[in-house]
Amino acid sequence: MTKIMNNNRRDFIKVSGALAGASAIAGCANITSSASAGPKVVIVGGGYGGATAAKYIKMWAPNVDVTVVERNTSFVSCPISNLVLGGSQTMAAITMSYDTLQKKYGVKVVRGEASAIDTDKKVVRLASGDALPYDRVILSPGVDLMYEALPGLNNADAQAKYLHAWKAGSQTLALRKQLEDMPDGGVFAISIPEAPYRCPPGPYERACQVADYFKKTKPKSKVLILDANMDVTSKPGLFKKAWAEMYAGMVEYRPQSKLLDVDTKTSTAKLEFGDEKVNVLNALPPMKAGAIANPFITANKRWCEINWLTYEAKNVPGVHLLGDALQIAPLMPKSAHMANNHGKTCAAAVVALLAGEDVNDSPTLNNTCYSFVSAEKVVHVASIHKYDTKDKTMRTVPGSGGISSSANELEAAYAMTWAKNIWADTLA
């Protein structure tokens, strides 16, 4: 192991080559050996941010040796996952493999859990005991759910019953099953934490999808939205219109209704003002940057501040961060689309830094979030962000961006094409 810590590049290539051979998924052995002469980038997290960064680094600098550490065997998309709850899409439709990233681009994907970033020795330590040396490390860990804020749910048994389904996967299917098992006339409640949280419009879209399902199969049932925020945090007019016009009498929206705890014995949501006994409770706890990013959390003990030109942590140069774990810039959502854009901007910066070139001093990001207010109709919010040299942050371009004029079917087709293109842009 001492050789890993040796700064002589040739030495540590030998060792890392052995490591890669041991842990890389079959099929990329040839690419591994031909690419191993280049500098090493290790990316923790293969979601929208990390996978995009990996692909774009290899596309723009094929000599760079890129390894992604990912805990899941496949990529499951959070966007469109609410449609699985609503019943108009399947898990298969939102589940993709990392094969193309490996075979077409030569990205190594290591299935595992990163346990620590050793910034002195420049290695990513894995729970398996392996260590991956890096020249640059990119963390795209997404969010962790702060169950400590909901004492009744702060144990595995309670969490298995009161689901978040805020990371698409087995919980998505499990929540769908709870909805299917719920009797007609029952109450589904979703609790929304104070902003910022992953995917601002997501909870409201989910409420629509559950209502759409109830309307078709269990029309006496109710959807209760318990929002800790003062108002709907995304596209408020459009969502409220959908609830009033499409789900009248079914959806009840309650602002300033923070979930304080859950009584799991009686299935009761404990609120600041009164309690609600419900049939299915989808509790979304407050969120923070994923645990591997803990040493780089500098904002509110929850989020990581970065340099918006290099995507390096404010407190530790050489460590790059992106996606939902970031302390957002003004009006920037924690979204898949934004993480994909972070991934490309970070990729360009890392490629430039490894080559000893200047980083782009004028990056642009954009964002589009489509939300399905039913199986057929969609609303969007869009924004364009550019680098502000005075504030050293990303600011929206005045006069640009906006929302749908009304819920419409045309954008449902666009939303599905958006999904296919961003999946390909991220993974293929």
Added chain:
Amino acid sequence: MNTNTRYLRHVLSSAAVLFCVNVSIAIAQAPATPAASAAPPAAKPAQTAPAASVAPVAPPAPTFAPSNLTPKGVRSMAATCSACHGTNGVSVGGSLAGLAGLNKDYFVLQMKNFKEGKRDATLMHQIAKGYNEAEINAMADFFATQKR
């Protein structure tokens, strides 16, 4: 700046650090308002509203960096299109146009039409307004040379 103002700022910035989480609740609905121009640059806009909290509202004029129209700058800018329109403009979806191989003049004209409301759009009129003429020209050159 007098001493009182300085002290007040100190108190405010300490309070901002201590109560950031609560502040974020209070401003969750407000468009992000950058600190007053006199505020020290160190005073970060604490928590800002999620982008989508309201339709994007024009904040006080930003000081944007000049457009980076070098080949790598343009490549990065064009990559902002690809989440919807496919990597390097090669769309794999059905209903959103691929941009790879588009005639340069056509691309420029369509973006101009989107901006001016001359072409019907659900969303592109809002996106087109985020890019200036020089940027649109440069991206048109980029996509014209991409293989479909």
